[in-house]
Amino acid sequence: MKTDELVAMLASGATAIEANTLQRRYATALGWGAFGATLIMAIKLGVRSDLAEAILLPVFWVKLAFPATLFAAALLAATRLSRPGMPLGHVAAGIAAPIVAMWLLAVAALITAAPEELDGLIFGRTWTSCLSNIPTISVPLFVASLWAMKGLAPTRLTLAGSAAGLLAGAGGALVYALNCPEMAAPFIAIWYMLSMLIPTVLGAILGPWLLRW
Numbered sequence: 371m372k373t374d375e376l377v378a379m380l381a382s383g384a385t386a387i388e389a390n391t392l393q394r395r396y397a398t399a400l401g402w403g404a405f406g407a408t409l410i411m412a413i414k415l416g417v418r419s420d421l422a423e424a425i426l427l428p429v430f431w432v433k434l435a436f437p438a439t440l441f442a443a444a445l446l447a448a449t450r451l452s453r454p455g456m457p458l459g460h461v462a463a464g465i466a467a468p469i470v471a472m473w474l475l476a477v478a479a480l481i482t483a484a485p486e487e488l489d490g491l492i493f494g495r496t497w498t499s500c501l502s503n504i505p506t507i508s509v510p511l512f513v514a515s516l517w518a519m520k521g522l523a524p525t526r527l528t529l530a531g532s533a534a535g536l537l538a539g540a541g542g543a544l545v546y547a548l549n550c551p552e553m554a555a556p557f558i559a560i561w562y563m564l565s566m567l568i569p570t571v572l573g574a575i576l577g578p579w580l581l582r583w
Contacts, residue, residue, distance in 0.1 A: 392449055392522060399518035400445075403538070406510025407545045415503065415549040429553045432475070436558055437543035439468040440566065444537035448515060451530040452522040465536070469563065476559035494552040497561045503549075504565035508542025512569050516580055524581050531577015532570050539566030 424430045443464035450456040483491055515534035524530040543562050552558070 392452060395518045395521055396445070396449060399514035400511070400541075403511035403514030404541060404545070406514070407507045407542055410507050410510065411545050411549060414506070415546075417548045418551055420551075421548065424553075427553070429555075432555070433547050433550075433553060433558055434544065436468055436472050436562065437540045437547065437566070440465065441537060441540035441544060443468070444533055444540055447533040448519065448530070448537050451526055451533050452519050452524050454523050454525040472555065472559045472563075475555040479555045491554045491556045492560065494554060494557045494561075496550065496552055497557065500546070500550065500552070500557075500561040501565050501568075504539065504542045504546050504562070505568040506542075507546050508538040508566075508569050511541040512538035512573070514538075516573070516576075519581055520583070523583065524577075527578040527581045528574050529577075530581055531573035531575070533573070534577070535569040535571065535573025536566060538573070539569040542566075542569070 418424060443461060446464060447458065447461045450458055450461065479491055480488065512535060515537050516531070519530055519534055543566055552561075
C-alpha cells in the first residue's frame with residue numbers, strides 16, 4: 371500500500387473531537403473528586419465546632435485563600451498539560467505567588483512574635499494530623515484528576531502527574547481547612563504546603579506510568 375493511500379485510509383476513519391471535551395471531563399472529575407473528599411472529611415473529622423465564629427475572622431479567609439489560589443493555578447497547569455503542545459505560560463508564577471505571599475505572612479508573624487510563642491505558631495497543636503489528613507482527604511481528587519488527564523493526551527507525563535497531585539492536594543487542603551483549628555500563618559505556610567507536596571510528588575512519580583497512552 372502506498373503512503374498516500376494509507377494516509378487517506380486513516381483519515382477516512384477520523385471523527386471530530388468535541389471542543390468542550392476537556393472542560394466536561396475536568397468538571398466531571400472535580401465534581402466527583404470534591405464530593406469524595408468532602409465525604410471523607412465529614413465521616414473522619416467533621417467541621418470545626420466554632421466555624422460560625424471562625425468565618426468572621428480575616429485570618430480564616432487567608433487560610434482558605436492559600437489552597438484555593440493554588441487549586442486554581444494547579445487546575446490551569448493540569449488542563450494545559452493534558453493536551454500536547456500547549457504552552458504553560460505564566461502557570462509557574464501563578465503557583466509561586468500564593469506560596470511566596472503565605473511565606474511573607476509567616477515570616478512577618480515570626481519576626482513580631484515573642485520567643486515563647488514561636489513553637490505554637492510553627493507547630494500549633496495538630497501538625498501531625500495535618501500531614502496525614504490532607505493527603506487522605508485528597509485521594510478522591512487525586513484519582514479523579516488522573517482519570518481526567520488519562521482520557522486526554524498528556525505528553526509531559528511527570529509534569530502532568532505533579533500538576534494533578536497539586537490540584538488534588540490543594541483541593542484536599544481547602545476541604546480540610548473547614549475542620550482545622552489552626553490559624554497561624556507559619557503553621558499554614560509549613561504544614562499545609564508540606565501536606566500538599568505529598569500528592570504532588572506522588573503524582574510526579576506515578577504520572578509516567580498511569581498517564582501513558
